[in-house]
Amino acid sequence: xxxxxxxxxxxxxxxxxxxxxxxxxxxxxxxxxxxxxxxxxxxxxxxxxxxxxxxxxxxxxxxxxxxxxxxxxxxxxxxxxxxxxxxxxxxxxxxxxxxxxxxxxxxxxxxxxxxxxxxxxxxxxxxxxxxxxxxxxxxxxxxxxxxxxxxxxxxxxxxxxxxxxxxxxxxxxxxxxxxxxxxxxxxxxxxxxxxxxxxxxxxxxxxxxxxxxxxxxxxxxxxxxxxxxxxxxxxxxxxxxxxxxxxxxxxxxxxxxxxxxxxxxxxxxxxxxxxxxxxxxxxxxxxxxxxxxxxxxxxxxxxxxxxxxxxxxxxxxxxxxxxxxxxxxxxxxxxxxxxxxxxxxxxxxxxxxxxxxxxxxxxxxxxxxxxxxxxxxxxxxxxxxxxxxxxxxxxxx
Amino acid sequence: xxxxxxxxxxxxxxxxxxxxxxxxxxxxxxxxxxxxxxxxxxxxxxxxxxxxxxxxxxxxxxxxxxxxxxxxxxxxxxxxxxxxxxxxxxxxxxxxxxxxxxxxxxxxxxxxxxxxxxxxxxxxxxxxxxxxxxxxxxxxxxxxxxxxxxxxxxxxxxxxxxxxxxxxxxxxxxxxxxxxxxxxxxxxxxxxxxxxxxxxxxxxxxxxxxxxxxxxxxxxxxxxxxxxxxxxxxxxxxxxxxxxxxxxxxxx
Ligand SMILES: Nc1ncnc2c1ncn2[C@@H]1O[C@H](COP(=O)(O)OP(=O)(O)OP(=O)(O)O)[C@@H](O)[C@H]1O
Ligand SMILES: [Mg+2]
Numbered sequence: 001x002x003x004x005x006x007x008x009x010x011x012x013x014x015x016x017x018x019x020x021x022x023x024x025x026x027x028x029x030x031x032x033x034x035x036x037x038x039x040x041x042x043x044x045x046x047x048x049x050x051x052x053x054x055x056x057x058x059x060x061x062x063x064x065x066x067x068x069x070x071x072x073x074x075x076x077x078x079x080x081x082x083x084x085x086x087x088x089x090x091x092x093x094x095x096x097x098x099x100x101x102x103x104x105x106x107x108x109x110x111x112x113x114x115x116x117x118x119x120x121x122x123x124x125x126x127x128x129x130x131x132x133x134x135x136x137x138x139x140x141x142x143x144x145x146x147x148x149x150x151x152x153x154x155x156x157x158x159x160x161x162x163x164x165x166x167x168x169x170x171x172x173x174x175x176x177x178x179x180x181x182x183x184x185x186x187x188x189x190x191x192x193x194x195x196x197x198x199x200x201x202x203x204x205x206x207x208x209x210x211x212x213x214x215x216x217x218x219x220x221x222x223x224x225x226x227x228x229x230x231x232x233x234x235x236x237x238x239x240x241x242x243x244x245x246x247x248x249x250x251x252x253x254x255x256x257x258x259x260x261x262x263x264x265x266x267x268x269x270x271x272x273x274x275x276x277x278x279x280x281x282x283x284x285x286x287x288x289x290x291x292x293x294x295x296x297x298x299x300x301x302x303x304x305x306x307x308x309x310x311x312x313x314x315x316x317x318x319x320x321x322x323x324x325x326x327x328x329x330x331x332x333x334x335x336x337x338x339x340x341x342x343x344x345x346x347x348x349x350x351x352x353x354x355x356x357x358x359x360x361x362x363x364x365x366x367x368x369x370x371x372x373x374x375x376x377x378x379x380x381x382x383x384x385x386x387x388x389x390x391x392x393x394x395x396x397x
Numbered sequence: 398x399x400x401x402x403x404x405x406x407x408x409x410x411x412x413x414x415x416x417x418x419x420x421x422x423x424x425x426x427x428x429x430x431x432x433x434x435x436x437x438x439x440x441x442x443x444x445x446x447x448x449x450x451x452x453x454x455x456x457x458x459x460x461x462x463x464x465x466x467x468x469x470x471x472x473x474x475x476x477x478x479x480x481x482x483x484x485x486x487x488x489x490x491x492x493x494x495x496x497x498x499x500x501x502x503x504x505x506x507x508x509x510x511x512x513x514x515x516x517x518x519x520x521x522x523x524x525x526x527x528x529x530x531x532x533x534x535x536x537x538x539x540x541x542x543x544x545x546x547x548x549x550x551x552x553x554x555x556x557x558x559x560x561x562x563x564x565x566x567x568x569x570x571x572x573x574x575x576x577x578x579x580x581x582x583x584x585x586x587x588x589x590x591x592x593x594x595x596x597x598x599x600x601x602x603x604x605x606x607x608x609x610x611x612x613x614x615x616x617x618x619x620x621x622x623x624x625x626x627x628x629x630x631x632x633x634x635x636x637x638x639x640x641x642x643x644x645x646x647x648x649x
Contacts, residue, residue: 003518087483142514218512220515220516221513221514221515221516222501222505222516223509223511224512224516225490225494225501226501229490229498232487232488232489233485236485236486237487237498238470239469239473239476239479239485239501240499240558241470241473241474241499242498242501243468244470246508247508250512252509338399
């Protein structure tokens with residue numbers, strides 16, 4: 001189906017079902033229960049899941065396929081965001097032109113950055129991309145203040161009168177898709193549970209599914225095969241009559257466009273942007289997402305993005321008071337002891353937890369969460385046909 | 398005029414004269430062997446032909462055009478394919494994919510943005526790749542990770558990658574090193590068969606004299622970067638200079 005083989009089709013369908021049912025899946029706990037704080041089914045976070053998923057999918061097209069590790073991809077996200085918000089300020093509050101502009105501008109910027117950075121490989125390539133991103137950040141922060149709003153960034157203000165949107169005098173424009181506002185939500189109460197269906201989330205989710213589909217097509221295309229060949233043995237590729245340069249540059253631009261798409265969507269959701277979006281930590285985060293989920297796998301980056309965003313938003317909300325509540329049934333001494341032990345890993349300390357999880361994954365599951373899943377899958381399959389000897393050839397996946 | 402004309406090529410590495418005034422003419426549709434002791438400069442000479450190295454002086458003409466200053470992929474697209482001394486394959490890819498890449502390169506040129514087509518839809522190319530794998534007796538291994546192959550299999554895979562391009566000139570740098578005797582003989586038969594089926598010129602570097610004398614129509618002996626003699630296999634066998642420089646020491 002969709003020009004994919006049956007395995008990829010089922011992967012796409014599973015991802016589609018999970019994304020569309022996310023408001024249920026991410027809210028497994030009743031509203032008033034102690035565990036409700038682990039619910040991730042609120043619009044803001046769900047939007048972030050899919051937007052960073054897009055960012056990571058695109059990053060993986062470059063890093064996962066060609067092996068070129070960019071440390072400056074947040075620059076394209078930021079540039080896409082700035083382009084998108086200007087579209088909304090000047091032209092229309094409809095998100096489509098904004099997102100489109102984000103993709104185009106980020107793609108052009110990636111063409112320039114990629115053209116220069118791809119003259120080198122390995123660590124020098126990474127450093128060049130990092131340098132470009134930090135320069136972009138510095139420019140957005142200071143020199144380009146008239147365009148970027150400097151430190152405070154850009155928001156949609158009451159004085160903004162987009163050309164094509166008919167706003168009442170004094171009305172602040174809100175992002176919409178042909179009249180459907182991104183902030184619109186429908187609440188469904190079932191028993192103790194509350195599920196939120198947010199327009200912005202569903203729009204971003206559909207965009208992510210399209211982006212995911214395109215990435216599957218790229219992975220399975222001759223182009224994708226050439227990119228994997230670049231990673232495997234660039235010399236051989238050149239001596240086989242193929243020019244590796246335009247292939248890597250194309251991959252770089254495509255992943256830059258994905259970043260721009262993510263940036264545009266972010267603006268569509270919260271109608272604001274600041275320079276910190278381009279800071280090097282943001283570039284590093286997408287590297288972590290890809291590695292955590294599984295570099296070069298189709299679904300890995302999405303999982304990695306989800307995991308990191310979940311930890312960032314949920315773990316960081318847990319504080320000592322909540323811990324005391326959990327352990328209240330214990331004797332006081334033990335309770336305080338437990339809270340003291342867990343304290344460094346929650347709230348502001350969530351980075352520590354992320355760091356540990358990251359190290360464990362890199363050491364024990366070099367293929368990321370996807371490899372973890374595959375191992376579990378294999379374990380089950382082995383149990384099923386214990387007495388049947390399995391043909392143990394090593395066909396590649 | 399041969400299809401390949403090397404004239405006055407010199408190449409120095411620091412103080413070492415790797416190639417000294419090399420002249421070589423390879424006639425079209427022949428198998429030309431280059432032999433010589435270790436370090437004679439045989440691989441260096443091939444490197445100068447495929448754009449891996451640029452000679453300090455001299456000229457290299459292929460099919461009437463200079464190859465000097467061209468990029469490796471351009472030289473390959475002119476019709477020169479090379480099997481390396483240490484197998485150069487795509488280790489992370491499957492055996493079949495390794496063959497498909499040159500197939501795409503041959504059909505679509507050095508670059509094409511075929512990002513939305515699907516590899517598995519390219520039935521005719523896949524058939525072509527499978528046929529060549531059949532020729533090198535590797536059809537049963539087409540889904541293997543090529544990094545997991547034995548050294549001899551890697552060589553045969555690399556040779557298949559070159560053959561599938563149907564090059565005008567095939568450069569083979571010790572194609573049978575690391576192969577079992579049976580595989581070596583299969584390789585000889587394969588190269589003979591390819592040769593009989595279509596127009597192809599081969600330039601082969603070998604230490605295995607059995608391979609050389611089974612295939613070569615002309616032999617150049619290289620010693621310390623300079624061609625010693627160039628002659629037919631029969632004459633080379635009887636040449637005392639060659640015995641001294643090379644054959645004597647390798648016929649253990
Ligand atoms: N890139 C290089 N830099 C420096 N020296 C080199 C380089 N390539 C080859 N050489 C030197 O040039 C000389 C010729 O090397 P070459 O590899 O061409 O020999 P060869 O005839 O292929 O030998 P073998 O039979 O062992 O493969 C050797 O002394 C080698 O050390
Ligand atoms: Mg050599």
